[in-house]
Amino acid sequence: MVDTEKKCDICGNEFENSDKLEQHKKELHQEKPKAKPQVSKSSRYKATGIAAAIAVAIIIVVYFSDSTTSVGTIQGVECDPLEGTVSHIHAHLDLVVDSKPVTIPAGIGIKPNECLYWLHTHNTSGVIHIESPQQTAFTLGQFIQVWDTQLASHPRLKVRLMATRTSRSLSTVLR
Numbered sequence: 001m002v003d004t005e006k007k008c009d010i011c012g013n014e015f016e017n018s019d020k021l022e023q024h025k026k027e028l029h030q031e032k033p034k035a036k037p038q039v040s041k042s043s044r045y046k047a048t049g050i051a052a053a054i055a056v057a058i059i060i061v062v063y064f065s066d067s068t069t070s071v072g073t074i075q076g077v078e079c080d081p082l083e084g085t086v087s088h089i090h091a092h093l094d095l096v097v098d099s100k101p102v103t104i105p106a107g108i109g110i111k112p113n114e115c116l117y118w119l120h121t122h123n124t125s126g127v128i129h130i131e132s133p134q135q136t137a138f139t140l141g142q143f144i145q146v147w148d149t150q151l152a153s154h155p156r157l158k159v160r161l162m163a164t165r166t167s168r169s170l171s172t173v174l175r
Helices: 018-029 041-064 140-148 155-167
Strands: 072-074 077-080 087-092 095-097 100-102 115-117 127-132
Touching: 072 115, 072 140, 077 140
Parallel strands: none
Antiparallel strands: 072 077, 077 115, 087 127, 095 100
16 A cells, blocks of 8 residues: 655655654654753752751850840840849839729749849739849839830730829839
């Protein structure tokens, strides 16, 4: 059986028979798999070495960082991981608003598992713990500022505190 001329429907070339047309399509028009870009072994080693160096640097910085570094300061009152021992005073604060006593909350100036401000409370007794690594005269205003940073979660206390601020002087020295 004689095969008539065949024409490639892609490029228009003519071929003597179907076999040659199929061979042509396979060789010229079939999609060839794209070669993956080759990454040299030395590039991989460099990238791995750089990542390892960065990891080691981070570990060294964390390991050798000074754990007694202050993590926050409010009006000169620092927040340290350990209580100060040079100045250790307990002052009592009674807060009265509209002839009614207001409880001083526990935990003012304490960031659990992080630090204690030099002015802080441990319970609701009204005792302000002044524990500083240096001899300093602290003010009621400084304690109020430390307290104020924690009032965002207690809007009712903030209103009471604002009322107290307008009717009292904040320059009283705690001793």
